[in-house]
Amino acid sequence: MSTIAVAATDGMLHFELAMACEIFVRDPTGLADPWYELVVCGAGPVRAGRFHLVPDHGWDRLARADTVIIPAVADVDAPVPPDLLDAVRAAHAAGARLVSLCTGAFVLAAAGVLDGLRATTHWAHTAELAARHPLVDVDPDVLYVDNGDVLASAGKAAAIDLCLHLIRRDHGSTVANAVARRLVVPPHRDGGQAQYVSTPVPARDGHPLADLFGWAMQRLDRPLTVEDLARRANMSSRHLARHFRSATGTTPLQWLSAQRIRRAQELLENTDDSIEAIARAAGMGTATTLRRHFHQSVGVPPDAYRRTFRTAWVGPGI
Structure with missing residues (x-):
């Protein structure tokens, strides 16, 4: 069983702390076995917002945990406890x-574990971070960043996005989607890429x-080029690239590749x-x-991915 440790210190905000506990404390789907x-x-009793909390374990x-979650801190100028x-x-x-x-990114940055990595935080604090x-590559325009073993989210709603993303990484899309339905939130933002693209696709x-x-999402099974996308958008390829970079933080071809990988993941999990x-x-x-692109993006071959995310939680008879 994978252990998730949530850090609790004076000055941490109760929403993110409680939200992480709510999402990870139990499996509401009956699909993931084992759960977390x-x-x-x-270090002892703490005050989180207006609430008092007594942690059940020490530092x-x-x-020794498998995953460590650092909730938001109310005052980014306050010194981080050395023991944390x-x-x-x-x-x-x-x-x-x-x-x-x-x-919470300020805590990871103070610990030095974000040096040389991409990170994000609430938009009001990205410049200060x-x-x-x-040494931290701060991206102010993303919902969350996944560096593999170090991840960071933006504000409150994005923290939920990132927690669902962790479940998707560990247990697959079906389980993450079921958790999202219980929370009455989208499993990922409309047009967003739950695992690889860092900003949501604008839906407005x-x-x-x-x-x-x-x-484009309806035509992923067809050959699509930048020229095809530009023609559909009625703009030049260069103009399209600028809009894509602004909206998704990536290029049209990288976005297409990531969407295709995600489509493959869904099919591997569910068919x-x-x-x-x-x-x-x-x-x-x-x-x-x-196989080549999937292994480069996800880190395992499609066959291994299917074994992990189907045998772990798909019902009898599959």
């Missing part, structure tokens, strides 16, 4: 996955690319289709091409 063991760690337990920094560094050295929610920690009316994303058929449905052409 959730522990709340701290030594956090240092020591525990975060020890967990990181032991191979734990570190996750900051909102302004970048100025205070110049009047955005220059509002119609293009849906159009018995062959790898060749999934390659065609995702617009990858051949099984060889799919």
Whole structure:
């Protein structure tokens, strides 16, 4: 069973702390086995917002967790408790996955574990995070960032996005979607890429690319070029690239590739289709091409991904 340790210190905000506990404390779907063991760690009784909390474990337990979650802090100028920094560094050295929610990124940055990595935090504090920690590549325009073993989210709603993303990584889309339905939130933002693209696709009316994303998503099984997208958007390829960078933080071809990988993941999780058929449905052409790109993006071959996310929670008879 994977252990998730939530850090609790004076000055942490109760929303992110309570939200992480609500999402990870139990499996509401009956699909994931085993689920997580959730522990709340701290040095003693703390005040989170207007609430008082007594952690059930000390920092030594956090240092031994598989995943460490740092909730938001109310005052980014307040010094981070040295014992928390020591525990975060020890967990990181032991191979734990570190996750900051909102302004919790200031804690990870103070511990030095964000140096050389991309990160984000609430938009009101991104400039301060970048100025205070110049070795951190702060991206103010994303919902969350996934560096593999170090992850960071923007504000409160984005913290939920990131927690659902963790469940999707660990247990697959079906379980994450079921948790999202219980929470009455989207499993990922409209047009957003739950695992790889860092900003949501704009869904508001009047955005220059509002119609293009849906159009492209319905045609992932077909050859699509930048020229095809530009023609559909009625703009030049260069103009399209600028809008894409602004809206998604990436290029049109990178966005297409990530959407195709995501489509392949969904098909691997939810169908018995062959790898060749999934390659065609995702617009990858051949099984060889799919395997190469899938392994580069996800870190495992499609066959291994399917074994992990189907045998772990799909019902009898599959």
